[in-house]
Amino acid sequence: MEEILARLEEIEKEALSAIEIAHNQEALEEIRVRYLGRKGIVNAILRGIKDVPPELRPTIGQKGNEVKEKIQTALEQRLKALKQAELSTGPRLDITLPGRRAYFYGTLHPITQTLREICDIFLRMGFEIAEGPDVEVGFYNFDALNIPPHHPARDMHDTFFVAKEAKLSPHFPKEKDDILLRTHTSSIQIRVMKNQPPPVRIIAPGAVYRCDADVSHTPMFHQVEGLLVDKNVSFTHLKGILTAFMEAIFGEKIGVRFRPSYFPFTEPSAEMDISCVICGGKGCRVCKGTGWLEILGCGMVDPAVFIQVGYDPEEWTGFAFGLGVERIAMLKYGIDDIRLFFENHLRFLRQF
């Protein structure tokens, strides 16, 4: 018996080392047949069991099964390893070749992206979006905003007028029923306030038009007008909301300042500056050495505007602001020529 057991152990060693050096599936199969096949070596040995006394047979049987299992496991493991080795030694794809796609990604215009960012910030602060016509009546664009005809403040707006059938008045500039391209989205303020009682909390994004074209002006550009009217709204709130906005869009570290200015439809009026995003306030070409960049105009709604729309200026107060979208986009992305926005060069559009 001892002899049979020793024989089995020997076979096991032999088989395992044969498996270890087998280099392909065929060799493994040969080994399997040779050792584990019906007529294989292990079975042949086990057939010798009949010469062994019956009480010892279970021991040998057990040993035989153990050896079979070990060989079987070794075969499987080796097979797995061989297959794995085959995957990595087989032919490889050139993974450096460009992938297959029908079409490159599309992009949203940087103005759209900037507008969305601006609107999102104000929407989160509880503002609503209002809209109005691009082609506007003079009354909404000027008169109702406390800019009477023949007021020098109209010089701040180079206006495109729309031709009318009626004979043109020689009394240039025009009367309040003139039709024109809105020069600012402030006209929407009036439309909103005329249509709803206070409180009002709106932003009004849109295209605006000025008769001006040079290196730093395009005849069409985009503005976001904002208006907040409620009881007890004051200049401190104007500063708070607009500072929070600038921090949201340019980062918490941005410096801001408010300085007195003039807009006919707000009083007190202010110009808001941010610390120069190019030089960080040290002074450079972009900020003309001042360290500050003009970013938006704002102010407390002039009582004359409230009276125009039928709000009681004693009861309601509010602030308004208007910001240029191109200006913000240029500063954010470092674009140095406003005209690029409207050339629609695909290499430009794809950068955003």
Place this chain on the structure above:
Amino acid sequence: MLVPVKWLKEFVDFPYSPAELAERLTMTGLEVEGIEEPFSYLKKVVVGQIETVKPHPNADRLKICVVSLGEDKLEIVCGAPNVREGMRVPLALPGCKLPSGLEVKKTKIRGIKSPGMLCSQKELGLGEDHSGIWTLPKDLKIGLTLAEALGLDDAVLEVSITPNRGDCLSILGVAREIAALTKQKVRYPEVNIEETGAPADEEFKVTVVHPDHCYRYVGRLIRDIKLGPSPWWMQARLLLAGIRPINNIVDITNYVMLECGQPLHAFDAERIAKKHIIVRLAKEGERITTLDGKEHALTSLDLLICDLKGPIALAGIMGGHNSEITPETRHVFLESAYFNPVTIRKTAKRLGISTEASYRFEREVDPEDTFFAAQRASYLMQLLAAGKVAPRAIDVYPKPYRPKRVFLRIPRVKQILGMEIKKEQVVDILKALQIEVKEGDNTLELIPPSYRHDLEREIDFIEEVARLYGYENIPSSFPVIPLKAKPISFAQKIREQIKDIMAGLGWSEVITYAFIDPKIFDKLRLPQNHPLRKVPKLLNPLTSERAVMRSTLIPGLLEACDYNRRQQISHLRLFELSKVFFQHKENNLPEERYKLGGILSGYHYDFSWHFNPPQEADFYDLKGNIEALLKAIGIEGVKFVFQEDIPYLHPARSAYVIKEDKTIGYLGEIHPEVQEAWDLKYTAFVFELDIDALLGCMPDQKRFKPLPKFPFTSRDAAFIVPLDFVAQEIEDFVFDLKVSYLEKISIIDVYQGKGIPEGTKSLTYRLVYRAPDRTLTDEEVEKIHKTIVNKILKQFQITVR
């Protein structure tokens, strides 16, 4: 406005450097846009005196001048004919950059060293004279820099004055602002007239015919003036303020205007017919030739200064050619008036003239200051032009200034500013602005100075308080806002969603100008009466290429496509979602509609090794994208039908997009003539969808349909059909049969060629069958499928392949 700092210092003291002053002014509302030293190059030019003039050994026309600079002496080579011994001259030293761009260097001229250059007035940028070396006045100290000697060594602030602050359009006006800041008083300039001769009002008469347009007219007569250049200190200040010196009389009027903000005009007194000034509106068609030699036709809204013969000046804008000061002028009639700002503005705008005078009158001058300005100018004429001022000014003041009285409630200050400013401080600020204050309990009674036309209402004074208190000293806070806020509208949301989907499909968004060239309508082959031609037209377009508003996005897209072609990009997909405009009725606001438009050109796919050789894009590239977009926003059951009436599309390769009998847009290949007109490299495909129409077809709410529980079975069927047979017909027919268990029919193959008769094509459809409650048997499916195929064959009289 240009403000020389030293001039400012004459009227008010301040402890600031120019940069600090700029900062303070900016923070109180007078924005300083720049600080310049316009004549800094004159710091490298010195006053010298020619001691000897020697001939140049190697050149006949050159001379060598020994120039004394006080202690030093330099030998300078010079070619000018007028150099003389004893002459005082400007010597530009090496390193000096002259206005022409020339930099003075140490040189050798014909073998002789010349460490500098003697200059003419023109070379120094200080006048027109280029006839020779500038002979400097003897009172300029030798050795001083020219900048210093002439008073040009000054910093100049470029101040931007907002339209409401006409009172700051003068040096005194800016000085008053500084005085309010520093709580000081301004010093007014000197007037010390010695009147002689016959009184002016005995010789001259002034009649204001239209007092609504001329509130005040002050005239002074100055006799026996000696016309000549004004002294250098005055010329220097004018130059620093950006005004060209002319002669002492004109310079004085300009100088006093800059000083006080009151425009003045000097007439040649002997050229005023009958010595009678009449201020009146022009007669329709009346004409005047102004000083600049231009003739203007006038209307009854223009204000004139006339004599008994006719117009002698365009009031408040420009003097007349017939009454201007000439070298022969002996006596001057000086005008200082207050004209109605609207009158002046209307005329100036209509004639397209803007002068220093009209700019100030439009922004209102101080009616109470007209007299002082006349006095000041008369005094300067006496002082600098040897004029004899006639006694008694003429002062016609038909509409005297009435001080305004305004009440300011102290609690209102807090309501607007959101912080409390103590009453004493409010009073302090207002008084510093020369506002008269009468204190009540909680109210102030205020009278602003006559130059502050912008202070009329309570809010105007609150702004003054905030301005001088300093915006930077007002804290920031947040308003308490109720949480309730409306979500953004469905339309706004969908517009943004559509842009996202288009970008996802590989399209790049463009933004094009809303105005286009009306000639584009011809390029688009639109007939004269086409509705797309009914657009708002601009009265004053910048160029004819941007003269009308667009009624379609296609021109902008074609332009963008063309622009990119010139940048060597011809494979592209561009879209725009924006407004178009239709002028249905004149004099009304136009209709504005949002459209989504796009242009596709190039290949099916981006060029790559996978799709090489590339294949040019066609109609189906565009259609597939439109289908994907519509599906993505939830619009199903859209039909594409042939269109024949869009002139800029290829009639056989374009379609309307229809949903339930409503046209929501179109798509197709651009018409070959249009293609040619834009010179595009590849065939372009365009589309436009009407956003409102899309919104109208969109489900309010997407609804869930239960997912199928049983498997489907599919059968294919191929038919031989004539070439012009439209695939959709069979689909529609089968759909209308409403066969149970037929889930879907779709075309899977279109074939033409070998194996089927000429003039026909084969269409293969796949029909998908499924029951909701069980698995269909093969027999069942076979039966239904056969029925459908037979019905198709019968309906269309076609055969199975």
